Amino acid sequence: MINVIIIDDEPLARSIVKEYLMAYPDMQVVQECGDGFEGVKAIAARQPDLIFLDIQMPKINGFEMLELVENQPSVIFTTAFDEYAMQAFETNAIDYLLKPFNQDRFDKAILKWKSRITKNEGLAPAFSESLRQPEERNRVVVKVGNAIKILPVHDIHYIEAYDDYVKIHTQDGYHLKKKTMNFFEKALDNNQFVRVHRSYIISLAQLTKIEMKEKESYVAKMKDGSVIPMSKTGYSRLKEVLGL
Amino acid sequence: MKQQSQKIVLLEIIWWLAWTCLQVFALNFAGFDWKISITDAVISNFILGLEGYSIILILKVYQPDKSKLYYLLIWSAALAGIYILLVEFALGIAFIGNITYLQFLDNTILLRFGVSFLMLAFISVLGWIWFYLQTQQRDESRKSDMERLSREAELYSLRQQLQPHFLFNSLNSINALIGTEPARARTMVQQLSDFFRGTLRRQDSHRVTLTEELDQLKLYLDIEKVRFGHRLQTEVFMDEKSIGMMIPSLLLQPVVENAIKFGLYDVTGDVLISIQAEVMGDDLRICVENPYDPETTSPSKGVGFGLSSIERRLYLLYGRNDLLTTENKNSTFKTCIHIPQTK
Numbered sequence: 007m008i009n010v011i012i013i014d015d016e017p018l019a020r021s022i023v024k025e026y027l028m029a030y031p032d033m034q035v036v037q038e039c040g041d042g043f044e045g046v047k048a049i050a051a052r053q054p055d056l057i058f059l060d061i062q063m064p065k066i067n068g069f070e071m072l073e074l075v076e077n078q079p080s081v082i083f084t085t086a087f088d089e090y091a092m093q094a095f096e097t098n099a100i101d102y103l104l105k106p107f108n109q110d111r112f113d114k115a116i117l118k119w120k121s122r123i124t125k126n127e128g129l130a131p132a133f134s135e136s137l138r139q140p141e142e143r144n145r146v147v148v149k150v151g152n153a154i155k156i157l158p159v160h161d162i163h164y165i166e167a168y169d170d171y172v173k174i175h176t177q178d179g180y181h182l183k184k185k186t187m188n189f190f191e192k193a194l195d196n197n198q199f200v201r202v203h204r205s206y207i208i209s210l211a212q213l214t215k216i217e218m219k220e221k222e223s224y225v226a227k228m229k230d231g232s233v234i235p236m237s238k239t240g241y242s243r244l245k246e247v248l249g250l
Numbered sequence: 251m252k253q254q255s256q257k258i259v260l261l262e263i264i265w266w267l268a269w270t271c272l273q274v275f276a277l278n279f280a281g282f283d284w285k286i287s288i289t290d291a292v293i294s295n296f297i298l299g300l301e302g303y304s305i306i307l308i309l310k311v312y313q314p315d316k317s318k319l320y321y322l323l324i325w326s327a328a329l330a331g332i333y334i335l336l337v338e339f340a341l342g343i344a345f346i347g348n349i350t351y352l353q354f355l356d357n358t359i360l361l362r363f364g365v366s367f368l369m370l371a372f373i374s375v376l377g378w379i380w381f382y383l384q385t386q387q388r389d390e391s392r393k394s395d396m397e398r399l400s401r402e403a404e405l406y407s408l409r410q411q412l413q414p415h416f417l418f419n420s421l422n423s424i425n426a427l428i429g430t431e432p433a434r435a436r437t438m439v440q441q442l443s444d445f446f447r448g449t450l451r452r453q454d455s456h457r458v459t460l461t462e463e464l465d466q467l468k469l470y471l472d473i474e475k476v477r478f479g480h481r482l483q484t485e486v487f488m489d490e491k492s493i494g495m496m497i498p499s500l501l502l503q504p505v506v507e508n509a510i511k512f513g514l515y516d517v518t519g520d521v522l523i524s525i526q527a528e529v530m531g532d533d534l535r536i537c538v539e540n541p542y543d544p545e546t547t548s549p550s551k552g553v554g555f556g557l558s559s560i561e562r563r564l565y566l567l568y569g570r571n572d573l574l575t576t577e578n579k580n581s582t583f584k585t586c587i588h589i590p591q592t593k
Contacts, residue, residue, distance in 0.1 A: 015478070015481075015514070016419065016422075016423065016477050016478060016479075017478075017479040018422070018423040018426040018427060018476070018477065018479075019419075019422055019423065019426065021426045021430065022422065022425055022426035022429070025426070025429050025430070040481070040518070041518045043518060062515065063515070064514060064515050064516065064517060064518045065515070065516065065517075065518055065543075086414075086415045086418035086419045086422065087415060104418075105418050105419060105421070105422035106418065106421045106422040106424075106425040107422075108425075156545075
């Protein structure tokens with residue numbers, strides 16, 4: 007059996023997907039979710055093979071939800087907004103169904119998925135991360151234990167590389183997120199956040215002082231007392247943004 | 251523009267030279283030698299040329315109204331008078347002692363006055379027409395610019411009224427209902443049609459009664475309720491005295507739309523949207539409330555909540571910036587619009 011989860015905040019939008027799925031006796035809807043929070047939990051609990059995902063949903067949108075999922079299943083987006091198509095395919099989505107869609111279009115999406123699974127390309131990222139241009143964002147979603155937290159970017163003090171993860175430092179300690187430094191460097195506003203080191207991105211709002219440690223070697227002092235090392239290029243980047 | 255005014259100066263110079271030559275030959279024909287003829291013609295036409303140029307300069311900054319065109323004649327007459335005085339003075343000095351010539355000068359004063367007056371009048375009328383046409387051309391291009399801008403604004407507002415996402419999501423709901431509950435699908439098609447007809451029929455400038463506006467709003471809310479199911483609940487309180495009061499059409503809907511979007515996407519679980527209409531003094535006040543999450547959203551900043559366009563419209567309608575107010579407390583966001591009642 008192929009397990010499917012439908013995540014959409016409109017009940018009728020979920021029911022049409024269910025109806026179209028009736029043509030596929032080998033697929034079963036194991037759960038329906040009305041928002042991204044439920045979606046994250048359901049995906050973790052059920053490990054579905056395929057999800058149908060709306061984009062505009064309460065609290066966190068479909069893209070943000072995917073960021074919180076550990077083992078990402080195959081995704082088919084269903085939305086009335088055509089402006090997200092590019093972004094959707096960058097998440098390695100199978101297909102992008104524009105509401106309203108009919109059974110034929112739906113069948114094509116399923117076919118696409120099936121051929122991808124048999125060719126086993128489903129898990130390879132379609133775009134390398136460096137090619138991606140994530141939209142500039144004003145918030146970041148993180149997991150805190152089992153809960154999900156939405157961090158406004160102005161709450162971020164600095165970001166530190168940590169193996170495959172990054173540590174997002176805030177007033178209440180740090181949050182881990184499985185993303186790269188490059189991702190954050192691109193996603194955050196370059197006038198507010200500067201990558202001062204291969205392993206550090208700092209918030210200018212939290213910067214209090216630049217100090218010279220040794221000759222040609224500088225550190226950034228933050229409001230919360232932490233001292234961040236800076237590389238040579240990082241230091242000149244910072245100077246440029248500050249207009250020094 | 252600059253090139254064209256250079257052209258007009260060039261034309262004037264040619265005209266002036268031609269006229270000077272003519273005068274030289276006329277004087278020579280009358281029996282004066284070349285020296286006298288040339289001096290007379292050059293001096294008098296030099297003065298006339300300067301005066302003509304000064305008229306053009308005046309017209310450049312001030313063009314009399316069509317009804318005040320006689321100003322041009324008055325100017326020309328005055329300048330012709332000045333011209334005579336200057337010519338008399340200058341030529342009198344130049345040919346002091348030449349009795350025949352001075353006699354001739356005295357005899358031709360009236361003729362010179364007449365000719366110079368006609369010449370100046372001709373220049374001023376021509377100049378006036380020239381500048382008049384240019385102003386008109388400018389006005390025309392400004393007018394077409396304005397028309398283009400207002401057409402673009404109109405198109406934009408039409409597109410906004412059509413609300414593509416609302417339409418597509420509603421169609422998607424209908425699509426789902428067709429299979430399971432055809433009767434409800436029909437109802438929704440009807441509601442959707444009534445809603446869009448109502449939206450397209452109305453114009454921004456129209457005022458409708460509160461009851462009419464609320465009827466249109468109800469269609470919208472009914473459709474949204476089909477889409478979102480039990481998650482969306484609404485309540486409407488209406489002061490009886492406010493029933494007949496007037497409101498600009500389609501003003502309330504974007505406020506409610508904003509509240510729904512804000513409420514539904516900021517909170518998980520059920521959302522209650524409350525609409526209250528009351529009379530304040532002589533005026534109408536309508537408040538819309540929606541829940542929000544104070545931890546993740548700061549509505550006080552007002553950005554992204556689509557209220558700025560409503561504020562803009564209120565300003566265009568009433569010329570006031572204080573008609574839209576918002577407040578937030580206890581996880582409830584409240585938007586109020588104050589609608590002055592003009593008689």
